[in-house]
Amino acid sequence: MLDENLATLVENQLSAIAGAIAEPARARILCSLMNGQAWTATELGSVSGVSPSTTSSHLDKLLTSGLINCLQQGRHRYYSITRHEVAELLEKMMAFSVTTIPVLETKTPSHLRYARTCYDHLAGEVAVKMYAYMLKDKWLSEDQLALSDYGFNQFEKLGININRQSRRKQSCPCLDWSERHFHLGGEAGASFLRYGLEHNLFNNVIGYREISITRIGMSFFNKWFDI
Numbered sequence: 395m396l397d398e399n400l401a402t403l404v405e406n407q408l409s410a411i412a413g414a415i416a417e418p419a420r421a422r423i424l425c426s427l428m429n430g431q432a433w434t435a436t437e438l439g440s441v442s443g444v445s446p447s448t449t450s451s452h453l454d455k456l457l458t459s460g461l462i463n464c465l466q467q468g469r470h471r472y473y474s475i476t477r478h479e480v481a482e483l484l485e486k487m488m489a490f491s492v493t494t495i496p497v498l499e500t501k502t503p504s505h506l507r508y509a510r511t512c513y514d515h516l517a518g519e520v521a522v523k524m525y526a527y528m529l530k531d532k533w534l535s536e537d538q539l540a541l542s543d544y545g546f547n548q549f550e551k552l553g554i555n556i557n558r559q560s561r562r563k564q565s566c567p568c569l570d571w572s573e574r575h576f577h578l579g580g581e582a583g584a585s586f587l588r589y590g591l592e593h594n595l596f597n598n599v600i601g602y603r604e605i606s607i608t609r610i611g612m613s614f615f616n617k618w619f620d621i
Contacts, residue, residue, distance in 0.1 A: 410458070410459050411459050411460075411461065413455075413459075414455050414456055414458075414459035414461055415461075415484075415487075417452070417455075419442040419443065419444050419448070419449075419452055420442075420452045420455065420456060422441055422442045422443070423438050423441065423442050423449075423452060423453070423456065423473075424456070424461065424462075424475070424480075424484055425484060425488075426438060426441045426442075427462065427473065427474055427475045427481075428475065428481045428484055428485070428511075428512065428513055428603065429510075429511045429513070429603040430474070430475070430481070430511065430513045430514050431474070432465065432472035432473060432474040433472065433473055433474070434470050434471065434472060434473070435449055435450060435453060435471060435473065438453070438473060453473060456473075460476060461475065461476060461480050462474060462475055462476060462480075463475075463476050475513065478513045478514055478515075478562075478579070478584070480513075481512060481513030481514075482512070482513065482566075482568050482579060485512050485517070485568060485569060485570070485571050486568075486569050486571075488571035506518065506572065506603065506604055507519055507572045507573070508520060508607075509521070509596065509604070509605035509606070509607055510603040510604055510605055511587065511598065511603045511605060512568060512570075512577065512579070512603075514583070514584040514587060515568070515577070515578060515579050515580075515583030515584050515586065515587050516577065516578070516583065516586060516587050516590070516596075516605065517568070517570050517572075517577050518570065518572065518573065518577070518605070519572075519573055520607065520615060520621060521570065521577035521578065522570050522573045522575045522576065522577050523619065523621045524577070524578065524615065524619045524621065525567070525575075525576050525577045525578050526575070527619040527620055527621070528545070528578065528619075531544075532544055532545070533545035533548055534565055535565075538565060538566070538567050538576075539563050539564070539565060539566055539580075540563070540564040540565055541556065541564050541565055541582055545565075545582075549582065549585075552589065552618070553589070553593075554585050554586060554589045555585070556581055556582055556585055557581060557585075560581045562580060562581045562584075563579075563580040563581065564580055564581050564582055565578060565579070565580040565581070565582045565583070566579040566580040566583075567579065568583070590611065593610075594608055594610050594611070595607070595608060595610055595611035595614050595615075596608055596611045
């Protein structure tokens with residue numbers, strides 16, 4: 395009976411999540427939150443292209459499903475994705491959705507294909523090339539879910555401290571929806587993005603997912619990842 399109840403609970407939750415995503419306006423809202431920033435209902439309504447009342451209804455649906463959070467600050471309510479797994483799920487769904495429509499790949503804006511954020515880690519062409527180099531140079535464990543000892547040493551040389559006690563996976567392959575290859579997710583991916591922003595390797599374009607690589611960043615990627 396316990397197993398049956400658990401199975402029913404999982405099925406109901408899966409159905410609720412699928413139902414929350416299965417609406418174009420809600421899908422646009424979720425995609426606009428993938429950069430990890432918090433947005434107001436007014437801003438999200440503009441993105442989704444629906445009326446304020448309809449936006450409110452969509453946000454309530456997403457809140458109920460557990461896909462987004464709401465933070466009250468002053469007179470405004472700010473909405474954001476609950477956790478990085480939601481962004482990774484959306485990124486994978488994007489990759490799957492365009493596999494049968496190859497023409498869409500060429501329509502991805504070049505500035506987003508080159509470098510962007512995927513929630514709290516780096517995505518795009520640069521991130522994919524970096525991940526490929528890390529695999530080839532054995533920075534990652536065989537299952538790609540952790541850094542190898544060599545990888546930890548390399549991150550330490552860069553000055554990036556990885557929290558070994560984090561409940562989050564040290565590393566995980568996150569499928570890049572525009573490049574169709576993997577980039578670095580997990581604790582290592584998030585730590586690398588923070589490091590890059592703090593050390594002026596790249597800049598986050600405010601309000602967007604685009605990442606602008608600086609001259610310092612270009613030299614860095616060439617030196618460490620042969621990009």
